[in-house]
Amino acid sequence: MRDLFIVGAGGFGREAIWTVERINSLSQRPVWRILGYADDNPKWSKGQNFEGYPILGTVEEASRDYPGASVFIALGNNQKRAEMYKRLRGHDFPALIDPKAQISPTTEFKHGNFIGAGAVIQVGSELGKFDIIGSNAVVCHDAVVGDFVNLGPCSAIAGGAKVGSFVSFYANSATMPRITIGDGASISAGTGVKEDLPAGAEI
Numbered sequence: 001m002r003d004l005f006i007v008g009a010g011g012f013g014r015e016a017i018w019t020v021e022r023i024n025s026l027s028q029r030p031v032w033r034i035l036g037y038a039d040d041n042p043k044w045s046k047g048q049n050f051e052g053y054p055i056l057g058t059v060e061e062a063s064r065d066y067p068g069a070s071v072f073i074a075l076g077n078n079q080k081r082a083e084m085y086k087r088l089r090g091h092d093f094p095a096l097i098d099p100k101a102q103i104s105p106t107t108e109f110k111h112g113n114f115i116g117a118g119a120v121i122q123v124g125s126e127l128g129k130f131d132i133i134g135s136n137a138v139v140c141h142d143a144v145v146g147d148f149v150n151l152g153p154c155s156a157i158a159g160g161a162k163v164g165s166f167v168s169f170y171a172n173s174a175t176m177p178r179i180t181i182g183d184g185a186s187i188s189a190g191t192g193v194k195e196d197l198p199a200g201a202e203i
Contacts (some may be wrong), residue, residue, distance in 0.1 A: 001033040004094070005062050007084055008074035009037040009050045012132075016074040016114065017053065019096050026099050029150065035069060038062035047095050063088060073112060078148040078166045079128050085112065093130075101133075116153070128165060137169075146183065164199065 004020065006013045017034060024030040037044075038061070044050070046057035055096035056062040062069075070092040075081045085093070094110040097103065100117045109127035116135035121127070125139045128147035138156040139145060145157065146165030156174040157163060163175075164183035175181065175193040182199030191203055 001030050003066060003069040004032045004072060005035040005038055005056055005069050006053075006057055006072050006074050007038050007062075007088070009039040009041070009044055009055060010074070012076050013039075013074040014051060015116070016072050016096055017115070019098050019116070020072075022099050023096070032070075035062075035066060045073055048063075049195075059084065059087060063091065072096055073116075074114075076132065076150060078150055078168060082166070085130060087133060098135075106144050110147075113176055122159075134171070138178075152189070 006016050020032050020034055023031060034053060036056045037050055038056050038059045040058050044055045046055055048055040053103050053137040071088055073081050073084050075084060095111060095113040097115045101115045101119045103121040104123040106123045106187055107121045107125050110129035112130035113127055115133045118136040119133045120138045122141040124142040126144045128145055130148050131145055132150045134151055134153035136154045137151045140157060140159040142159055143157045143159055143161045145163045148165055149163060149167045151169045152171040154172045155169045158175045158177040160178040161175045162180045162183055166184045166188045170189040173187040173191045181197045184199055185197045185201045187193055
């Protein structure tokens with residue numbers, strides 16, 4: 001088993017723990033030993049319990065106390081996830097893939113990603129690092145997704161689309177095929193993107 005701690009004692013952190021527990025329960029041998037949560041929020045004190053797992057202290061404390069541990073950054077905000085990655089260089093950042101996600105063997109993706117239950121990553125697609133692919137979200141064939149992207153539940157990136165880094169798709173949003181979305185764009189819930197979007201666009 002490999003040691004793992006979760007950064008972020010909140011909703012996404014609980015979802016990450018749930019995913020790790022599901023991975024362990026369906027493996028012949030448990031893959032991960034969950035150490036607990038690291039969180040800088042002053043409401044937490046080292047040694048407190050959060051839904052069955054201990055608070056390990058601040059991020060710096062956990063990193064110092066468990067230097068060989070793998071880390072999953074469970075922060076939904078794209079920019080904060082990137083900043084935390086810079087603070088924790090030297091650790092291993094595994095992807096957490098729910099057992100009920102479906103991923104094509106031709107998909108390319110990097111470290112730190114989260115792929116939720118029911119998500120589908122189709123043939124020839126490419127994910128960057130530290131992307132969040134929410135439950136029942138779809139990345140269609142040959143789509144390219146940048147780094148630190150958040151694709152909300154039930155959202156879809158259509159075939160051949162190109163999505164920059166730090167893009168946020170809220171629940172039930174979708175793109176048309178082969179369009180390009182610039183870095184830092186934000187697509188509100190239920191919105192269909194029918195044409196290219198420049199960097200920083202909000203619709």
